[in-house]
Amino acid sequence: MNSIPQAHRIYAVTENFVSDRLARRRLRHGKERVIEFVLFLAACVSVATTIGIVVILLKESFIFFQQVSLWDFLTDTQWTPLFADAHYGILPLLSGTLVSSAVALLVAIPLGTIIAIYLSEFAPFSVREVAKPFLEMLGGVPTIVYGYFALLFVTPLLQKIFPGLPGFNLLSAGMVMGIMIIPYVSSVSEDAMRAVPMALREGSYAMGATRFQTATRVVTPAAFSGIAAAYILGISRAVGETMILAVAAGMQPNLTWNPMEPAATITAYIVQVALGDLPHGSLAYQTIFAAGLALALVTLFFNVLGHMLRKRFRQAY
Amino acid sequence: MAETAANIKKIRALIAAHKRWDLLFSLLGMLALMVGVLTFVALFGQMAVEGASRLSWDFFTNFPSRKPDQAGILSAWVGSTLVMLVTAATAVPLGVAAGIYLEEYAPRNWITDLIEINVTNLAGVPSIIYGLLALGLFVYGFGLGQSILTAGLTLGLLILPVVIVATREAIRAIPAAIREGAYALGATKWQTTADHILPYSLAGILTGVIIGMARAIGETAPVITIGALTFIAFLPSVPLTGDPPAGLFDWVMSPFTVMPIQMFNWTSRPEAAFHQNAAAAGLVLVVMTLSMNALAIYIRYRLRKNIKW
Numbered sequence: 001m002n003s004i005p006q007a008h009r010i011y012a013v014t015e016n017f018v019s020d021r022l023a024r025r026r027l028r029h030g031k032e033r034v035i036e037f038v039l040f041l042a043a044c045v046s047v048a049t050t051i052g053i054v055v056i057l058l059k060e061s062f063i064f065f066q067q068v069s070l071w072d073f074l075t076d077t078q079w080t081p082l083f084a085d086a087h088y089g090i091l092p093l094l095s096g097t098l099v100s101s102a103v104a105l106l107v108a109i110p111l112g113t114i115i116a117i118y119l120s121e122f123a124p125f126s127v128r129e130v131a132k133p134f135l136e137m138l139g140g141v142p143t144i145v146y147g148y149f150a151l152l153f154v155t156p157l158l159q160k161i162f163p164g165l166p167g168f169n170l171l172s173a174g175m176v177m178g179i180m181i182i183p184y185v186s187s188v189s190e191d192a193m194r195a196v197p198m199a200l201r202e203g204s205y206a207m208g209a210t211r212f213q214t215a216t217r218v219v220t221p222a223a224f225s226g227i228a229a230a231y232i233l234g235i236s237r238a239v240g241e242t243m244i245l246a247v248a249a250g251m252q253p254n255l256t257w258n259p260m261e262p263a264a265t266i267t268a269y270i271v272q273v274a275l276g277d278l279p280h281g282s283l284a285y286q287t288i289f290a291a292g293l294a295l296a297l298v299t300l301f302f303n304v305l306g307h308m309l310r311k312r313f314r315q316a317y
Numbered sequence: 318m319a320e321t322a323a324n325i326k327k328i329r330a331l332i333a334a335h336k337r338w339d340l341l342f343s344l345l346g347m348l349a350l351m352v353g354v355l356t357f358v359a360l361f362g363q364m365a366v367e368g369a370s371r372l373s374w375d376f377f378t379n380f381p382s383r384k385p386d387q388a389g390i391l392s393a394w395v396g397s398t399l400v401m402l403v404t405a406a407t408a409v410p411l412g413v414a415a416g417i418y419l420e421e422y423a424p425r426n427w428i429t430d431l432i433e434i435n436v437t438n439l440a441g442v443p444s445i446i447y448g449l450l451a452l453g454l455f456v457y458g459f460g461l462g463q464s465i466l467t468a469g470l471t472l473g474l475l476i477l478p479v480v481i482v483a484t485r486e487a488i489r490a491i492p493a494a495i496r497e498g499a500y501a502l503g504a505t506k507w508q509t510t511a512d513h514i515l516p517y518s519l520a521g522i523l524t525g526v527i528i529g530m531a532r533a534i535g536e537t538a539p540v541i542t543i544g545a546l547t548f549i550a551f552l553p554s555v556p557l558t559g560d561p562p563a564g565l566f567d568w569v570m571s572p573f574t575v576m577p578i579q580m581f582n583w584t585s586r587p588e589a590a591f592h593q594n595a596a597a598a599g600l601v602l603v604v605m606t607l608s609m610n611a612l613a614i615y616i617r618y619r620l621r622k623n624i625k626w
Contacts, residue, residue: 029505031507032505032506032507035507036418036422036506036507038414039414039415039417039418039422040418040422042410042411042412042414042415042418043414043415043418043419043423043432044432045411045415045474045477046415046432046435046436046439046477046478046481047431047432047435049435049439049450049474049477050435050438050439052450052454053442053446053447053449053450056449056450056452056453056454056458057446057449057450057453059453060449060453111349111352111353114345114346114349115346115349115350115353117342117346118342118343118345118346118347118349118350119346122339122342122343122346123346131350133611133614134353134354134357135353136610136614137357137607137610137611137614138353138356138357140528140531140532140535140606140607140610141357141360141535141603141606141607142534142535142536142537142577142602142603142606143535143537143538144535144537144577144580144581144584144599144602145360145364145535145580145599145602145603146360147581147584148364148580148584148595148596148599149359149360149363149364151584152363152367152584152592153359153360153363179352179353179356182353183353210335210336210338210339211339211342212335212338212339212341212342213335213338215342233441236441236443239443240442240443240444240445240446241443242443242444242445242537242538243537243538243577243581246538246581247581247584247585267443267445267538270445270448270449270538270542271445271538271541271542274448274452274541274542274543274544275541275547280457288449288542289449289453292445292446292449295443295445295446296442296443296446299441299442299443303438303441
């Protein structure tokens with residue numbers, strides 16, 4: 001008589017116990033799912049940023065291209081949106097961008113490559129331990145400081161060598177920009193070279209090659225895809241660089257291929273308009289989005305090129 | 318016999334010539350490094366010579382002024398500090414959460430691939446494009462105006478890839494045995510992550526955050542693009558003071574200027590006296606960013622030495 005309620009009670013306790021655990025587990029899982037979803041949303045911010053950039057640039061440029069034809073934008077040789085006789089040709093800004101980038105790359109690519117080969121293949125451990133953080137710091141100096149340096153130190157120095165050099169010019173801005181880009185080129189190239197397996201070097205040394213021969217004929221070709229990616233990274237840095245050019249190259253749009261002249265770049269033009277107080281919505285104001293779109297397309301082109309180079313020359317070890 | 322000796326001589330000369338190339342390239346490498354060192358020395362030296370005389374207490378406590386010898390960087394460094402607060406509040410939680418998701422949770426599918434491609438690509442987008450995004454979206458789309466909040470959000474998005482990549486690398490360095498141990502004791506994924514993965518990767522994440530902040534503090538272009546003013550002679554309201562008392566977060570909507578913009582403004586004036594101010598402001602800026610970078614490098618160095626899994 002007595003045992004039934006007893007058993008019943010035990011059963012009830014067990015059931016309670018089990019359902020309690022189950023309930024807790026469900027709660028635990030629910031919390032887990034919520035946390036996972038929140039983390040997922042945070043990861044999606046990067047996608048949202050890209051979409052935001054594309055939508056804003058296209059939307060605002062669309063307003064611009066309703067009033068200025070794409071043909072004029074691409075072929076007109078004058079860029080004077082702020083004048084009464086307004087012309088909207090991107091070519092002068094593009095030439096300034098390309099010339100300054102070319103000067104920067106002429107400085108950054110040879111120096112960056114030599115530094116990368118030196119640090120990866122020649123330098124003793126102690127030199128590398130000091131040089132790498134130093135290069136990192138060189139890349140960490142704010143660009144406005146480089147701009148100041150180009151305008152007030154490098155330009156006066158260059159004027160002693162080329163007496164006719166104007167106070168604003170693409171040459172000094174480009175050279176300083178090149179120095180700024182060296183760390184990007186050298187660190188990515190060096191990583192690529194250090195990823196080349198030791199066996200390749202050992203094979204080369206075993207054949208009697210010297211360090212220099214091994215570095216230039218074995219390691220560099222083997223790491224070519226990575227080095228090319230480093231160059232492309234340098235190019236997109238140069239094309240997108242703003243403050244050095246806004247400070248030291250002048251802000252006059254000038255269709256020229258001569259680095260000794262002052263000229264505006266796409267980025268410098270955007271800064272110039274943003275500094276003035278043009279009313280939001282005016283055509284002159286929309287131009288900065290069209291210029292931004294052109295800049296985004298140029299950098300996109302180089303990024304895709306870098307991606308393709310890497311794919312094409314990738315060697316698997 | 319004589320012929321062999323001559324041959325050996327020739328071979329030795331050849332070897333010596335090749336070794337000379339080794340030496341030559343070593344010198345060339347040192348020379349290339351020296352170009353970097355010399356530039357840095359010239360840059361720092363020139364600013365120190367020009368600007369040192371302007372570095373005084375007054376320089377830090379004065380507002381910008383038309384008179385160069387009375388101008389200071391008070392509104393600039395206060396603005397920079399407040400913008401950095403908003404930037405950190407945006408980029409750190411978002412970046413760490415995204416890094417954890419990609420490393421610990423993300424399934425292998427096209428959505429994950431899409432997110433990863435986006436993070437890589439965003440790191441290569443010129444900073445001025447972020448400025449245009451902020452101008453279209455935050456300033457006019459959301460109506461946030463040219464405020465500290467807009468600038469902080471913009472720079473937060475700008476350094477997001479840096480924080481994400483640093484978080485992922487720090488997490489990836491943790492051996493799988495740690496996770497397996499936690500799971501074996503019945504911990505859930507989040508318990509494992511919050512109690513083990515996060516604490517162990519903290520130093521690595523911190524390195525990335527500091528490098529990102531050092532970059533954000535020197536960024537000029539996106540902040541100019543959203544329309545930050547160059548001449549600000551007042552400070553944002555301090556919370557809960559004034560009459561009527563300012564709200565706790567009123568300062569985020571205040572107009573502002575930052576250190577690099579102040580320096581840009583002084584650099585682009587023709588008067589040499591303002592260039593001295595620019596040099597002094599640049600000196601402050603460089604010391605700030607370099608000490609942040611040095612701190613990050615030091616933390617990473619300690620980390621590499623101390624952790625043995």
